[in-house]
């Protein structure tokens with residue numbers, strides 16, 4: 001029988017590959033943001049979060065190229081549809097020709113959504129509900145200040161509807177950043193709890209991208225390399241955010257973002273969106289506490305990939321994740337609580353595209369199994 005994989009690029013590569021045009025990497029590279037942005041026009045809008053301080057402002061002010069940008073400060077928390085609409089108005093008001101985000105995953109998701117939707121006619125909710133985006137957006141530049149979400153490498157943004165509590169993605173190839181700057185010095189002021197939770201988000205994404213139904217040999221190579229880098233550098237950066245390992249962690253997060261952008265994810269991310277928005281728990285922490293259960297659930301369906309993941313982290317995968325969670329102080333925020341809105345949690349988990357990419361099919365009874373374990377008293 002002919003081996004179709006030998007002639008079919010579709011078996012090796014994703015159907016469509018979208019990557020940033022330019023990725024600059026290294027300590028102090030933030031200083032190159034003005035020159036990179038200037039290629040898209042002289043007026044821009046810089047979106048940043050609380051981590052953006054005097055040091056970063058001085059670095060940009062002293063950069064060789066002039067930085068003629070207005071500034072929009074994200075108030076914090078995971079981004080909402082209302083905040084996207086507010087930022088769209090600010091972009092139009094300042095007549096910005098480009099949008100740059102310097103911040104964590106929330107800041108990057110907020111800015112990339114607003115950059116895409118700036119000329120679109122309807123409120124952001126319409127596009128989250130599935131309306132096609134009828135106009136192109138502005139060039140978008142992403143500079144992460146945390147290592148974990150990989151948002152700087154993806155074509156989707158996760159937004160919360162504060163009226164319904166629903167947390168859903170908008171996915172559009174035009175959201176890919178034109179320029180990504182990976183500057184490990186920007187992690188220097190990142191609190192240990194954020195490094196831990198963000199790191200477990202990246203680690204979960206690497207495991208889920210590698211075992212997803214959408215995985216290809218192309219994404220497999222990236223996901224395994226991302227996992228090696230994240231697992232190998234996370235604890236050192238948790239202990240000291242100025243450690244030399246910061247660059248490896250940031251690179252691992254970015255590479256994992258590229259992998260998931262092509263391969264999609266799994267049931268942890270299906271559970272994480274409704275659990276995170278209903279219980280107001282940071283995304284990375286939800287991933288961290290769901291991941292051990294998902295590994296146990298998927299173990300047989302992973303097949304030989306389980307062994308490859310274990311080899312990448314240097315010991316049995318489940319033991320490695322449980323050990324990391326314990327050493328990084330990541331404990332279940334759900335343990336011992338009653339399950340609120342059980343039907344909503346089940347329905348949204350089953351409807352999620354991430355759940356549909358999980359290597360083992362997920363039924364209603366399976367979601368109940370996850371909830372029973374997450375909310376049980378005792379060790380997770």
Ligand SMILES: [Fe+2]
Pocket residue numbers: 149201202205269283287
């Ligand atoms: Fe995630």
